[in-house]
Amino acid sequence: MDRTNETYFADVVSNELLTPHMRRIVFAVDGWTSSGIADEWVRLFFPSPGGEDAALPVSQGKGWSFPDGVPREGRWYSVRAIDGARLTIDIVVHESGVAAAWAATAEPGSRIAITGPDGRYGADVAVDWELIAADMTGLPAALRILAELPAGRRAIAVLEVQDAADEQPVNSAADVEVRWLHNPQHGHAPSLLPAAIRDLRWLDGSPYVWMSAEAAATRDIRSFARRDKKVPNGCAHVVGYWSMRRNTAR
Numbered sequence: 001m002d003r004t005n006e007t008y009f010a011d012v013v014s015n016e017l018l019t020p021h022m023r024r025i026v027f028a029v030d031g032w033t034s035s036g037i038a039d040e041w042v043r044l045f046f047p048s049p050g051g052e053d054a055a056l057p058v059s060q061g062k063g064w065s066f067p068d069g070v071p072r073e074g075r076w077y078s079v080r081a082i083d084g085a086r087l088t089i090d091i092v093v094h095e096s097g098v099a100a101a102w103a104a105t106a107e108p109g110s111r112i113a114i115t116g117p118d119g120r121y122g123a124d125v126a127v128d129w130e131l132i133a134a135d136m137t138g139l140p141a142a143l144r145i146l147a148e149l150p151a152g153r154r155a156i157a158v159l160e161v162q163d164a165a166d167e168q169p170v171n172s173a174a175d176v177e178v179r180w181l182h183n184p185q186h187g188h189a190p191s192l193l194p195a196a197i198r199d200l201r202w203l204d205g206s207p208y209v210w211m212s213a214e215a216a217a218t219r220d221i222r223s224f225a226r227r228d229k230k231v232p233n234g235c236a237h238v239v240g241y242w243s244m245r246r247n248t249a250r
């Protein structure tokens, strides 16, 4: 169930560089509960450029308003982990953007607003194996999905990071074959994921395909999965998490 009309204050507990191009921020969020969906995401609302304090937004259908009338920028982020009232979010380090700039300077005690969760991971029908593919923006959700796969499940993970130092441990009880791709131009050149996925030897049986990455890469693989591999809609969640050509803030 989409619970993104719920809003909460989120206070930074810690902020560290997890890998050279990924920041890990742990928030304390009273009352927030997980949807239980492995790729669940929330919207974070950052302080306005004028420096106004965090305020809880009010959902207005497709948009949000704030009680003091001052707009705040919002961006979507995956929930990497939940531990009681502590919520972990991993944010890609990149050159420009409200979220990236806020993450670079947020300190313990910094306050923002977040929404309740929404998520889509999961096939409509039983499948034989899973293809989990992500660039750095989809990596937090991909690693959580892989961590939550049951023993006996077969999966191939194709994960694109900027360089080897951005790789993270893949913990899973499942039988996962992991392929790391290194793209030193991540954010400035097309993703390496489409070519790698097209070259992949797919496993036998029916797959579930989950992919989150740059919009052009996901458009390519959405079409490849549906047209070439005949993956039914209910067995594919292939979504652009950002666009190299423009600001995708929603």
Ligand SMILES: Cc1cc2nc3c(=O)[nH]c(=O)nc-3n(C[C@H](O)[C@H](O)[C@H](O)COP(=O)(O)OP(=O)(O)OC[C@H]3O[C@@H](n4cnc5c(N)ncnc54)[C@H](O)[C@@H]3O)c2cc1C
Pocket (backbone or CB within 6 Å): 041, 075, 076, 077, 078, 079, 090, 091, 092, 093, 094, 095, 096, 097, 098, 099, 100, 101, 136, 137, 138, 140, 141, 186, 187, 188, 240, 241, 242, 243, 244, 245, 246, 247, 248, 249
């Ligand atoms: C459901 C969902 C879940 C997501 N989960 C995560 C997550 O867990 N971690 C995460 O880091 N991101 C995640 N994203 C992507 C994140 O919301 C976008 O990258 C967002 O645009 C970043 O906002 P910004 O303010 O930093 O940059 P923006 O103001 O949106 O963009 C400014 C400029 O930066 C470029 N840009 C945006 N993102 C990147 C990037 N990652 N690398 C290089 N250039 C970029 C844009 O093309 C634009 O030119 C998720 C997106 C969705 C839709």
